Amino acid sequence: MNRKRLIITCTLFGSLLVNSLSELGVSHATSKRGTPLPETMITAVESVGETTLPRTATVQKQVIKFLGKTISYQNAGKGNGQAVINRNPNSLASTWGGKAIQSGTDNSNTHFIGHNPGAFNSLISLKNGVSIVITDSKGAAKTYVVNAIYKVDDYAKGITNGVNYWSRITGTSGGERVTFQTCLTSKINLIVEAKAK
Structure with missing residues (x-):
């Protein structure tokens, strides 16, 4: 599995540099400190570095x-x-x-x-x-x-x-x-x- 470094825009913490295990999106994400980010907090995903991923918006629940x-x-x-x-x-x-x-x-x-x-x-x-x-x-x-x-x-x-x-x-x-x-x-x-x- 290819690990990609992504910027996750998070409703409570702003933009965080994180690691993702998913090829084109975020199956789960952790902050730089290793704290899990709940799906409801993730509002956008974009890549940094060589690989360009499509910008996606995660639906916020509740x-x-x-x-x-x-x-x-x-x-x-x-x-x-x-x-x-x-x-x-x-x-x-x-x-x-x-x-x-x-x-x-x-x-x-x-x-x-x-x-x-x-x-x-x-x-x-x-x-x-x-x-x-x-x-x-x-x-x-x-x-x-x-x-x-x-x-x-x-x-x-x-x-x-x-x-x-x-x-x-x-x-x-x-x-x-x-x-x-x-x-x-x-x-x-x-x-x-x-x-x-």
Whole structure:
């Protein structure tokens, strides 16, 4: 087997010079220090030296992408979602309400939570019509388009209209869609809804 030296572009560590055992791609990779790189962290492969390999993009699993930002998430659901984001406030979101496992093909709502400041601070920049791409645990991507943005208190009551949004935010009905939630203050939450494109 021919060992090739490759540059792996990694989501957490930038570009690393690594060794690969695969002829045209990466079957597994380790950093210069020998630390294994999970497949979900590898975003691009290119050769250095004499041999030129095609540039390939590895699909990232369980990520949310919008406005140039990529946020990893876990399918933790109501039982563990808050604990997940509390352990990783700056880098991780989690499912909470709706379907606990993001699918993109189940014709249901999945509710995601994340901290602000933290992983979800960019939600504040979203506007109606913005596209959001979410990959599931297999790497299958689904595009959603923002269609509603509003603020609620900690009991899901609308700040401007007093409407109870609990079922809309945390329920599964409404077709293939996603709902994002993050804190604006200790008592006010931002809700962003997006429907499948």
